[in-house]
Amino acid sequence: MNEVLALLLLSLCCGLSTGLGDNRDSEGYLGTGASLAVCLPDTCALFRELAAMKERLGTMDQTQAALKESFGAMGQKLGAVETKLQGSESQVEELKKVNTAQEEELKALKKSLSTAQPKVAFSAALRDSGGGHIGPFTTNTPLQYKRVFSNTGSSYNPATGIFTAMVRGMYCFRYSMYSNNSGRPNSVVSLMKNSEMLVTTWNTDDSMNVHESASNAAVVQLEVGDGVYIQLWANRVLYDDRNNYNTFTGFLLFTV
Numbered sequence: 001m002n003e004v005l006a007l008l009l010l011s012l013c014c015g016l017s018t019g020l021g022d023n024r025d026s027e028g029y030l031g032t033g034a035s036l037a038v039c040l041p042d043t044c045a046l047f048r049e050l051a052a053m054k055e056r057l058g059t060m061d062q063t064q065a066a067l068k069e070s071f072g073a074m075g076q077k078l079g080a081v082e083t084k085l086q087g088s089e090s091q092v093e094e095l096k097k098v099n100t101a102q103e104e105e106l107k108a109l110k111k112s113l114s115t116a117q118p119k120v121a122f123s124a125a126l127r128d129s130g131g132g133h134i135g136p137f138t139t140n141t142p143l144q145y146k147r148v149f150s151n152t153g154s155s156y157n158p159a160t161g162i163f164t165a166m167v168r169g170m171y172c173f174r175y176s177m178y179s180n181n182s183g184r185p186n187s188v189v190s191l192m193k194n195s196e197m198l199v200t201t202w203n204t205d206d207s208m209n210v211h212e213s214a215s216n217a218a219v220v221q222l223e224v225g226d227g228v229y230i231q232l233w234a235n236r237v238l239y240d241d242r243n244n245y246n247t248f249t250g251f252l253l254f255t256v
C-alpha cells in the first residue's frame with residue numbers, strides 16, 4: 001500500500017510540474033516548507049483522502065495487534081480452564097471409585113447384619129440304640145429324644161428333652177408319634193410350652209391297626225427361658241427302634 005501511494009505521489013508531482021504557473025490557489029498546494037508540493041485541487045483532495053486512509057489503516061493495524069493480544073490471553077485462559085476441567089474429570093472418576101467401594105461396604109454390612117440373626121435349629125429321634133416300647137409311666141412325662149441329628153445353638157437338651165429359648169422370637173416345632181402293638185395302652189403325646197399344652201396326637205390301637213403314626217406342629221412366640229418339650233401322657237406308650245418313627249424338631253423363624 002505504501003509503495004502504491006509513493007508511486008502515485010511521484011507520478012502526480014511530475015505530471016504537475018508543467019502546470020505550476022497556471023494554478024497557485026491554496027487548494028493547489030500540499031505539505032509545507034521543503035516538502036511543499038503543488039497539485040491540482042482534485043488531486044490534492046485525493047492525496048488528503050489517501051493520507052487519511054493511511055492513518056486509518058495504521059489505526060486498524062493497532063486494533064488488530066490489540067485483538068491478537070487479547071485473543072492470545074483468551075487462548076491462555078481457555079487452556080487453564082481445560083486443565084481445570086481435566087482435573088475435575090479425574091476427581092469425578094476418583095469419587096465414582098470411592099462411591100462403588102462404599103456401596104460394596106454397605107452390601108457387606110447388610111449381609112453381616114442379616115447373618116447376625118441368631119441360629120437356632122435342632123432335630124432328634126427318641127432312641128439312640130435298640131428298639132421297644134417307652135412307657136407306660138404313672139405320671140405325665142417329658143420325652144427325652146436321645147438321638148440328636150442337629151442342635152445348632154444348643155438350645156435342646158437331650159438329657160431332659162427340653163428345648164429352652166435363649167432368644168425372644170417366633171419358633172416352629174413339630175413332632176411325630178408312633179405306636180405298635182394292640183395289646184398295650186393307647187399312644188397320646190402333647191407339645192408343651194412350659195406347663196401349657198399346645199397340641200396333641202392320639203392313637204388307639206385295635207386288632208386291625210397295630211402300627212400307626214401321627215404328627216402335629218405349632219408356631220409359637222417364646223420369651224427367653226421358655227421351655228418346650230413333648231409330653232407322654234400318664235399310662236400311655238410309644239414304640240421306636242432304629243427307624244426313628246418318633247421325632248422332635250424345632251427352629252427359630254425370626255427374632256421379635
Ligand SMILES: *[C@@H]1O[C@H](CO)[C@@H](O)[C@H](O)[C@H]1NC(C)=O
Pocket residue numbers: 180181211239241
Ligand atoms: C412292633 O413291635 C414288635 C415288638 O413288640 C417288633 O418286633 C416289630 O418289629 C415292631 N414293628 C414295627 C413295624 O415297628
